[in-house]
Amino acid sequence: MVANSAVDRVLDGLDPEQRTAVTAPPGPVCVLAGAGTGKTRAITSRIAYRALTGQIAARHVLAVTFTARAAAEMRARLAALGAAGVQARTFHAAALRQVRYFAPRLLDGRAMPELLDSKVRLVTLAAARSGLRTDRAAARDLAGEIEWAKSSLVEPSEYAVAAAKSARETPFDATKVAEVFAGYEQIKRGNGVIDFEDMLRAAVWGIEEHPDVAEQVRAQYRHFVVDEYQDVNPLQQRLLEAWLGGRDDVTVVGDASQTIYSFTGATSSYLVDFPRHRRNAVVVRLVRDYRSTPQVVGLANTVIQQARGVEARLRLELRGQRPAGPEPDVRIFTDEPAEAAAVAARCRQLIDAGTPAREIAVLFRTNAQSEAYEKAFAEAAVPYLVHGAERFFERPEVRQAMVALRAATRSTPGETPLVGAVTEALAAVGWAPDAPPPGGAARERWEALSALVQLAEEYAASPVVLPIGEAATVERSVSLADFCAELQRRAAEQHAPTVEGVTLASLHSAKGLEWDAVFLVGLADGTLPTSYARTPDQVEEERRLLYVGVTRAREWLWLSYGSARSPGGRARRPCRFLPQLDRSGGERGGPAGAAGGTRAERRRTRAVSCRVCGATLLAGTDRKLGRCAGCPSDLDEDLFERLREWRIRVAGAQQVPAYVVFTDATLTALAERKPERPEELLAIAGIGPRKLGLYGDSVLALVAGAAVDDLAPEKTSPNEP
Secondary structure, X not given: OOOHHHHHHHHOOOOHHHHHHHHOOOOOEEEEXXXXXXXXXXXXXXXXXXXXXXXXXXXXXXXXXXXXXXXXXXXXXXXXXXXXXXXXXXXXXXXXXHXXXXXXXXXXXXXXXXXXXXXXXXXXHHHHHOOOOOOHHHHXXXXXXXXXXXXXXXXXXXXXXXXHHOOOOOOOOHHHHHHHHHHHHHHHHHHOEEOHHHHHHHHHHHHHHOHHHHHHHHHHOOEEEEOXXXXXXXXXXXXXXXXXXXXXXXXXXEOHHHOOOHHHOOOOHHHHOHHHHOOOOEEEEEOEEOOOOHHHHHHHHHHHHOOOOHHHHHOOOXXXXXXXOOOOEEEEEEEHHHHHHHHHHHHHHHHHOOOOHHHEEEEEOOHHHHHHHHHHHHHOOOOEEEEOOOOXXXXXXXXXXXXHHHHHOOOOOOOXXXXXXXXXXXXXXXXXXXXXXXXXXXXXXXXXXHHHHHHHHHHHHOOEEOOOOOOOEEOOOOOHHHHHHHHHHHHHHHOOOOOOOEXXXXXXXXXXXXXXXXXXXXXXXXXXXXXXXOOHHHHHHHHHHHHHHHOOEEEEEEEEEEEEOOOOOOEOOEOOOOOOOOOOOOEEOOOOOOOOOOOOOEEEOOOEEOOOOOOEEOOHHHHHHOOOOOOOOOOOHHHHHHHHHHHHHHHHHHOOOHHHHOOHHHHHHHHHHOOOOHHHHHOOOOOOHHHHHHHHHHHHHHHOOOOHXXXXXXXXXXXXX
């Protein structure tokens, strides 16, 4: 037994919910941990507490997670807590270690097969044997389908039915994908190699089919911890069950509201059903958010409150623990270039004011959106780095397209309109201006090439400034060669090396990260949620993706979208998950040079905070009341009754429904907030200058204590000027 001081050090500073998780008795424990609630601290403290109190030996613990970075952080924290010796690994690393160890026994002395780094080459061969011509993007999509099937324990003969049941958007006809899947497996065996899913399956097979292996593994590992449990797929769950061997000393940690990888086979069902499958499980909810300000937490809660589906059953309402911060900055711009320029300008200001560039992130739905921000940041001299993907001009399809464009300059007639010339040249690399192809990688390739066409449209439409004394602007007449030179210039600017910079990342790649300042951009329907989200489950995953983005911000959050994709383009609707992105009640942006300003129109909505807890209010009724629906009401019931009686009389005199005078929500807001001056009345949503003129004196008199009988009834009809 270790001295109490070491145990006390582990427990010191834990909040009540974390302490409950840490000190829970042996057996199944489910920790539902919201974003920023200290889940890593809770699970590492639980392991250390049990080791230091003699309940377990550190060497008998296996903690698994999904990234090498997260596993390394676990090991570092455990060592600092005095629990060195715990095996903290990714699922794949743990399986690889076991398969390599037992390979001589399982393979009768033969060497372990080589592990494939990528399926693409063999998938391309299998596709060719099936009569499919595939480029790299199509091969990646086929590889993704094979990974999904193998992770979901689906065999080639079962693929077509399973894909239909799961509403998969297959890159080719499902029967053809199944044929490629079977061919891939055959080629792989013929080459004597295995892929990552085979490795997990080998670990399962070794335990399930070899009692001596099972006995040794289970003797070594007796206590299990699984991080990010909402991201487990059926194959990983089967490996976990094999490790457990019917035992139940397992702690799982997850957040159903951060389930954003279902397209890879991940499912939150194991997290959702954990208490049902293990009846004696201890369930702990961590809801105290130590990462973000109450304003950011309030917005996150609002986004996820409307969630539907299975994951919503475990929805957590976070409670911000940090001091109040700035309200989220909500902006609407005329188009995406204006939005990107404003974001770059605001980042420049934040950096100049002392915020490290590494503590700023710009997050978008798709990697193809990065080009506008790479350009804007280069022009604003703001250092940046692209996280989780190549820079736009480094992408293989973009490099290939630029070669095709340069080649086309030799054969394209000089009078050909630029956009037409670009479209024709891109046809040589397989791009067509109709709907994008199925499959994530193919669609991403199509969107990247579409971005080049959009650049051509903007370049052709941009004016050229002439010397003083001549016409201010003229129509730009540009050739394909001019455009190629422009692309080369942009590529050179955006390839400038950076030591430290603002992070540009997709929302998926931002999972698990956090920054002081976060810009969530391109929040337009069709982009977020993506137009490819057609089923209710897919739409809900898009909502959770936005929730993940919001919860990445510690202090400062910006939300924006361009009303059109390009200057003069078709208008778009704002993201349906954010009702505050509404033009009604917005303000025009200031002059160029103002904070985040451009010459393009921009609008801002006035943020309203809960007067009780300080969270950002987005729902209409909450904004009207000035408080969250769950915060305590300070309603003056006598005033409310007098207001309601007065409303009945006024409505009767004017021969209109009572709600035309004031809604019940407005009466409640008046009885809670008790305004004493006209400007305080105007601060209540639903009361504008016109109603202030009609009813303001009477309402203020009632708030001051007047009886309804003391007031002269308003005779004016609300429909009169």
